[in-house]
Amino acid sequence: MPTQLTARPSDIPLNNLYNLLEPITVPKGKATFTNWGQTFTCSPSSIFEPENEFQCELALELARREGKTLRVVGVGHSPSDLACTNEFMLRMTKLNRVLEVNTEKRYVVAQGGITLNDLHRHLAKNNLAMINLGSISEQTLAGVVTTATHGSGISYGAISTNVLALSLLLADGSRVTCSRNEHSELFTASLCSLGATGIILSVQLEVEPAFRLKELQQSLPFDDVVQNLDKHVHSAEHVRFWWFPTTDQVICSYANRTLDDLQPAGSWWWHTFIGYHIIQLLLFLGRYVSVLNTWTANLAWWLVSKDSVGVNDSHKIFNVDCRYPQHTTEWAIPYENAQPCLRELRDYLQKEFKDPNGIRPHFPIEIRFSAADDIWLSPSYGQRTCWIGIVQYKPYGCNVPYRKFFEAYEDIVGPYQGRPHWAKAHRLGPDSLAKLYPHFGDFRRVLQEVDPKGMFANEYVQRHIMGKSVGRRVYKKNP
CATH class of the missing domain: 3.40.462.10 (FAD-linked oxidases, C-terminal domain)
Incomplete structure (x- = not known):
C-alpha cells in the first residue's frame, strides 16, 4: 500500500481512509456546531479538524466516495446558517500558519484558517498591517474572503479587494492557484464564494506598513x-x-x-x-x-x-x-x-x-x-x-x-x-439575486465547472444560489 506521504487519496482503500481520518474526527457526542450569535445549531454527520492540507484531501475524498457534501468552516461568526450542514464539516482553525511575509512587496501569504487577530500579531512583528478591517478580528481569513467582509471608508473596498491570489483545493481533488492573471474567473468567483468554489488553503493578501x-x-x-x-x-x-x-x-x-x-x-x-x-x-x-x-x-x-x-x-x-x-x-x-x-x-x-x-x-x-x-x-x-x-x-x-x-x-x-450581506440571514432566492448581481449567472456557471456534483453546496448555497427547496428546518434554530 502507498504511504500517507506518497499516496493519492483516490488510491487509498476505504478502511485505510477511515483510519487516517480518525485522529482528526470529532467524537460523535461532540460533533455539533453553533455559530457565535447562537442563532443556528446543526449536527453534522462528521466533523473533521485537519492539521495539514493532506488531511483536507482525505476528508474530501471520503465525502466524494460517500456522496456527502463537505462544508468548510472557520470559527462560525456568520450569524446565518451559512456554515451549517447535516453532512460533513471541515473545521479549518488548525490550518492557521503564516507561510510567507514579504515586506518589500508588501504582501503576506497565510493559511485560510488563521484568525485576523493572529494575523495582526504576525504582521506587527514585520511592521506591517492590513489595509482595512471590519468591526471584529475573530474571523478566519478565508471566512472574511468568502463573504466579502468589509470595513468602512468610501475610498476602500471590501477586504477581498486586497487579495492577490488564492490557493484552492477543488472538488475533484486538484489544487489550483488563481489570481487576476491566472484562472481569473475562478479567482473573481472565489473572492466572494460562500465557500462553494473550493477549499481555500492559503491567501496572498496585500498589506501596508504598520500605521x-x-x-x-x-x-x-x-x-x-x-x-x-x-x-x-x-x-x-x-x-x-x-x-x-x-x-x-x-x-x-x-x-x-x-x-x-x-x-x-x-x-x-x-x-x-x-x-x-x-x-x-x-x-x-x-x-x-x-x-x-x-x-x-x-x-x-x-x-x-x-x-x-x-x-x-x-x-x-x-x-x-x-x-x-x-x-x-x-x-x-x-x-x-x-x-x-x-x-x-x-x-x-x-x-x-x-x-x-x-x-x-x-x-x-x-x-x-x-x-x-x-x-x-x-x-x-x-x-x-x-x-x-x-x-x-x-x-x-x-x-x-x-x-x-x-x-x-x-x-x-x-x-x-x-x-x-452574505454572512447574514436573508430571504432572497436566485431569481431576486440575479436581478441584483449582473454576474450571478457567471458565478453559477463557474460553480458548475469546478463542482458539478455540488460537493461544497450546503443547504444555504442550495437555497440561495441554486434555488433548491431546502429550508432552515433541517437545523435546530434558536426560537
Missing part, C-alpha cells in the same frame, strides 16, 4: 448627518456612524492615518462595567418590560456621547466590541440611495416608538461605507455602497423578539436596490 489611526468621535443630530452625508463621509479616510434612534443622535467616527503618539480612548468604568454588565442586565429585563429598551438605548448613547479623540494601532481602532450574542442583519445599498433610505427607516422607527405596542429595537444601527469593486457576488459590485446594519442582542444568551423588526427593515432597504 496608527487617530479617531475623533462626536455626537450629532440625525438630520445634520443625513442632510450633509457627503461632507461627513468624505471628511476622513475611514468614516462610520452609530445611530441611536431613540435619541435621534448619531455617534460619528472619523479616523485617519497618523504619526501621533499613542492615546488610547475609553475607560473601564464606563465602557466595561456599565457599558457591558449594566447594559446587558437592562437588556435582559427589557425582554419583559419593553419600555426599558428605550431607557437602555438612551443610557448607552449617553455613555458614548461625549466627544473623544483616540490614537492607537490600526486594528484597535477599526475593531469594536460586539459585546453579546445577537441577531443581526445588514444590507448594502447604493451610496446614492443612502439619504432617502435612512430617512424612511427613521420614519418607520418613529412610528413604532409612538405605538405603545410597537417595536422597541436595540441599538445602535451601524452605518458604514465602501468603494465599488468588480467581485461578482460582492454587495459593492459596481457601486459605492452604504451598509446599514441592525441588531437585537441576546442578553445572557436569552432570545429576544426580532423577526418583525428584521422583516420591516428588509422591506425598507430592498426597494432601494439593497443587497444582503
Whole structure:
C-alpha cells in the first residue's frame, strides 16, 4: 500500500481512509456546531479538524466516495446558517500558519484558517498591517474572503479587494492557484464564494506598513448627518456612524492615518462595567418590560456621547466590541440611495416608538461605507455602497423578539436596490439575486465547472444560489 506521504487519496482503500481520518474526527457526542450569535445549531454527520492540507484531501475524498457534501468552516461568526450542514464539516482553525511575509512587496501569504487577530500579531512583528478591517478580528481569513467582509471608508473596498491570489483545493481533488492573471474567473468567483468554489488553503493578501489611526468621535443630530452625508463621509479616510434612534443622535467616527503618539480612548468604568454588565442586565429585563429598551438605548448613547479623540494601532481602532450574542442583519445599498433610505427607516422607527405596542429595537444601527469593486457576488459590485446594519442582542444568551423588526427593515432597504450581506440571514432566492448581481449567472456557471456534483453546496448555497427547496428546518434554530 502507498504511504500517507506518497499516496493519492483516490488510491487509498476505504478502511485505510477511515483510519487516517480518525485522529482528526470529532467524537460523535461532540460533533455539533453553533455559530457565535447562537442563532443556528446543526449536527453534522462528521466533523473533521485537519492539521495539514493532506488531511483536507482525505476528508474530501471520503465525502466524494460517500456522496456527502463537505462544508468548510472557520470559527462560525456568520450569524446565518451559512456554515451549517447535516453532512460533513471541515473545521479549518488548525490550518492557521503564516507561510510567507514579504515586506518589500508588501504582501503576506497565510493559511485560510488563521484568525485576523493572529494575523495582526504576525504582521506587527514585520511592521506591517492590513489595509482595512471590519468591526471584529475573530474571523478566519478565508471566512472574511468568502463573504466579502468589509470595513468602512468610501475610498476602500471590501477586504477581498486586497487579495492577490488564492490557493484552492477543488472538488475533484486538484489544487489550483488563481489570481487576476491566472484562472481569473475562478479567482473573481472565489473572492466572494460562500465557500462553494473550493477549499481555500492559503491567501496572498496585500498589506501596508504598520500605521496608527487617530479617531475623533462626536455626537450629532440625525438630520445634520443625513442632510450633509457627503461632507461627513468624505471628511476622513475611514468614516462610520452609530445611530441611536431613540435619541435621534448619531455617534460619528472619523479616523485617519497618523504619526501621533499613542492615546488610547475609553475607560473601564464606563465602557466595561456599565457599558457591558449594566447594559446587558437592562437588556435582559427589557425582554419583559419593553419600555426599558428605550431607557437602555438612551443610557448607552449617553455613555458614548461625549466627544473623544483616540490614537492607537490600526486594528484597535477599526475593531469594536460586539459585546453579546445577537441577531443581526445588514444590507448594502447604493451610496446614492443612502439619504432617502435612512430617512424612511427613521420614519418607520418613529412610528413604532409612538405605538405603545410597537417595536422597541436595540441599538445602535451601524452605518458604514465602501468603494465599488468588480467581485461578482460582492454587495459593492459596481457601486459605492452604504451598509446599514441592525441588531437585537441576546442578553445572557436569552432570545429576544426580532423577526418583525428584521422583516420591516428588509422591506425598507430592498426597494432601494439593497443587497444582503452574505454572512447574514436573508430571504432572497436566485431569481431576486440575479436581478441584483449582473454576474450571478457567471458565478453559477463557474460553480458548475469546478463542482458539478455540488460537493461544497450546503443547504444555504442550495437555497440561495441554486434555488433548491431546502429550508432552515433541517437545523435546530434558536426560537
